[in-house]
Amino acid sequence: MTRSRSRTRRRPPVALALPALLAIAFLLMPLLGILARTSWGELGTHLTGPDVTEALRLSLVVSFWALGLSLLLGVPLAWLLSRVDFPGKSLVRSLVLLPMVLPPTVGGVALLLGFGRRGLLGPWLENTFGITLPFHTSGAVVAATFVAMPFLVISLEGALGGLRPSYEETAASLGASPFRVFLTVTLPMVAPGLAAGAALTWARALGEFGATITFAGNLPGTTQTLPLQVYLLLQDSPEAATSVSLLLLAIAMAVLIALRGRWTGGASVRGGAPSPAAADSPALETDPAPALPDHSAPPKDDDPKSPAGEQSWSLDAEVTGFNELILHAEPGTTIAVVGENGAGKTTLLRALLGLTDRAHATLRLGTTDVTDLPPHKRGVAWVPQAGALFPHLTALTNTAYGLRAQGTPRAQARATAQTWLDRLGVGHLAHRKPAQLSGGQAQRVALARALAAQPRLLLLDEPLAALDQTTRAHVRHTLRTHLAGFPGVCLIVTHDPVEAVSLADRVLVLHDGRTLQDAPPTEVTRHPRSPWVARMLGRNAWPGTADATGLTLANGTHITTAEQLPDGTKALAIITPESVALHHTRPTGSPRNIWPGTIREITASGSRLRILITSDHTPDLIAEITPHAAADLRLTEGATVWTSIKATEITLVSL
Numbered sequence: 001m002t003r004s005r006s007r008t009r010r011r012p013p014v015a016l017a018l019p020a021l022l023a024i025a026f027l028l029m030p031l032l033g034i035l036a037r038t039s040w041g042e043l044g045t046h047l048t049g050p051d052v053t054e055a056l057r058l059s060l061v062v063s064f065w066a067l068g069l070s071l072l073l074g075v076p077l078a079w080l081l082s083r084v085d086f087p088g089k090s091l092v093r094s095l096v097l098l099p100m101v102l103p104p105t106v107g108g109v110a111l112l113l114g115f116g117r118r119g120l121l122g123p124w125l126e127n128t129f130g131i132t133l134p135f136h137t138s139g140a141v142v143a144a145t146f147v148a149m150p151f152l153v154i155s156l157e158g159a160l161g162g163l164r165p166s167y168e169e170t171a172a173s174l175g176a177s178p179f180r181v182f183l184t185v186t187l188p189m190v191a192p193g194l195a196a197g198a199a200l201t202w203a204r205a206l207g208e209f210g211a212t213i214t215f216a217g218n219l220p221g222t223t224q225t226l227p228l229q230v231y232l233l234l235q236d237s238p239e240a241a242t243s244v245s246l247l248l249l250a251i252a253m254a255v256l257i258a259l260r261g262r263w264t265g266g267a268s269v270r271g272g273a274p275s276p277a278a279a280d281s282p283a284l285e286t287d288p289a290p291a292l293p294d295h296s297a298p299p300k301d302d303d304p305k306s307p308a309g310e311q312s313w314s315l316d317a318e319v320t321g322f323n324e325l326i327l328h329a330e331p332g333t334t335i336a337v338v339g340e341n342g343a344g345k346t347t348l349l350r351a352l353l354g355l356t357d358r359a360h361a362t363l364r365l366g367t368t369d370v371t372d373l374p375p376h377k378r379g380v381a382w383v384p385q386a387g388a389l390f391p392h393l394t395a396l397t398n399t400a401y402g403l404r405a406q407g408t409p410r411a412q413a414r415a416t417a418q419t420w421l422d423r424l425g426v427g428h429l430a431h432r433k434p435a436q437l438s439g440g441q442a443q444r445v446a447l448a449r450a451l452a453a454q455p456r457l458l459l460l461d462e463p464l465a466a467l468d469q470t471t472r473a474h475v476r477h478t479l480r481t482h483l484a485g486f487p488g489v490c491l492i493v494t495h496d497p498v499e500a501v502s503l504a505d506r507v508l509v510l511h512d513g514r515t516l517q518d519a520p521p522t523e524v525t526r527h528p529r530s531p532w533v534a535r536m537l538g539r540n541a542w543p544g545t546a547d548a549t550g551l552t553l554a555n556g557t558h559i560t561t562a563e564q565l566p567d568g569t570k571a572l573a574i575i576t577p578e579s580v581a582l583h584h585t586r587p588t589g590s591p592r593n594i595w596p597g598t599i600r601e602i603t604a605s606g607s608r609l610r611i612l613i614t615s616d617h618t619p620d621l622i623a624e625i626t627p628h629a630a631a632d633l634r635l636t637e638g639a640t641v642w643t644s645i646k647a648t649e650i651t652l653v654s655l
């Protein structure tokens, strides 16, 4: 903190500071000119004259109409530009920006040729609706909208672009229709950007001159706004022009001051890390989840979509595209989805949600085929990484979101949400915003929100990734308790072997989008089907070819094993780190596999030490020993050791 402050106080280089100061002086000089030349004594008279008050009234009318029109047309346009890919999009974006760079008088000419009496659309407007824009206030509104709307569109498009899609996707997965998502999540989250854009739009419309005078003329009381007044007054009464300019200047400054700090707008989006507020708050990670006598989902009548009598949902999915796999699971099954980076875990989840074109899932949940339903009608709830709690809603309203989207009355939805928050041990935080929750608390609220929506399939994307080790253990315990009673199937994407083994009934190992192994954790632990899975589970896994006495590795090293596979079978030799013994000198006696090696790395793993050994004879080998044994052997990085592994300690897994 101190360091960053002293860094900002450091004297700036003269080569940059000097032109920067000149720029400030350049911008300031005209404003000082207005202030210096204002006849302060006559200011009141100038600003209260009938012409000026009339022009001010007209300016306010025109600018607010222009703002209204810009909001009406510009908000959907900004949304379209930021969210939909369509041909000619960059052309449309250039079109939006054009009025900002076009000389306003040219804009006025263009408006005349488009909407004027002899323009392309003018005659039709006149004949059909009796609307004539030039020389009417409506013309001034059109001119102001033309030049001001781009400010709204680019501000809002920027804010929308900065919004992580996971918020809107989560809202859809909770059952909200696209329009509801827009109103309840998108708009509130981009509110600062929208407000900044609206204020700029209004200020620009208020100051509009060139397009207005060219298109709508300069008729007192009809199209003569304040900037046009200034132009006229400059010829007849320069002091009055200065006073009116000061008024416009004051309004512009007021807008900018009101916008201070909002330029970087965007939503207050939190990551998974605990906020400072949360750090001060009584953290709940140590609270055990309350024991639940009955963890069934809330009453069925809360769920308008549930077919009567259906209490649980199996999963049948056939996924094609990047992922090629078939998945079947009985209700209540928790499946850990694991695999290397890029194996297709997230793509699988998104395919089940109906949120990606990269893979397609034929999906049946219980007796219902949801394949052709949009994401918000599938009953598939998603908890993305870091939870994606809506930052503008409290924990309670976040949790009630899915029920409200599904039509549950507000009071009932809130009562049910409170029940779920209580069940997950965060009921007392119901009225906090996500920014006031710690990472662990936020994860519990995100889980409560997903469960409260009564999904038929629950997808958790690395639910514990953002948490520290202690919190992780507690939240894992909570998760296990609550998943135990979930009446559908739950898929958990994880990179954490402990999470996979301790939470799941099955481990689905993906490789290149396909199933490499789909088995109970004990089976995967005992017989990992790939070196990657073995390594993930902390085991050594050496690929080779089986023969009569064991396995021959690619480099020719032979490993003797107690069990044998048919000659020529491609297989993995799985060696647990605890079964690797280390010696100072070449051991004699029963072990059949003995190689020399060099210690490359020693790291702590719980109460034991993990030793990485490299050798010319074998692939890298991990051994795990007690610190006491390490001290006895006086192990240091770089030291030479002998490793030995009993033939009975090696498992062969055919590939």
Ligand SMILES: Nc1ncnc2c1ncn2[C@@H]1O[C@H](COP(=O)(O)OP(=O)(O)OP(=O)(O)O)[C@@H](O)[C@H]1O
Binding pocket: 322, 339, 340, 341, 342, 343, 344, 345, 346, 347, 348, 358
């Ligand atoms: N929008 C996309 N367009 C093109 N390719 C993509 C897109 N999203 C992901 N991919 C690619 O698809 C593959 C699978 O990605 P996916 O995100 O599903 O992997 P993952 O298993 O979740 O990885 P990680 O563990 O890194 O999160 C990767 O090769 C990735 O580069």
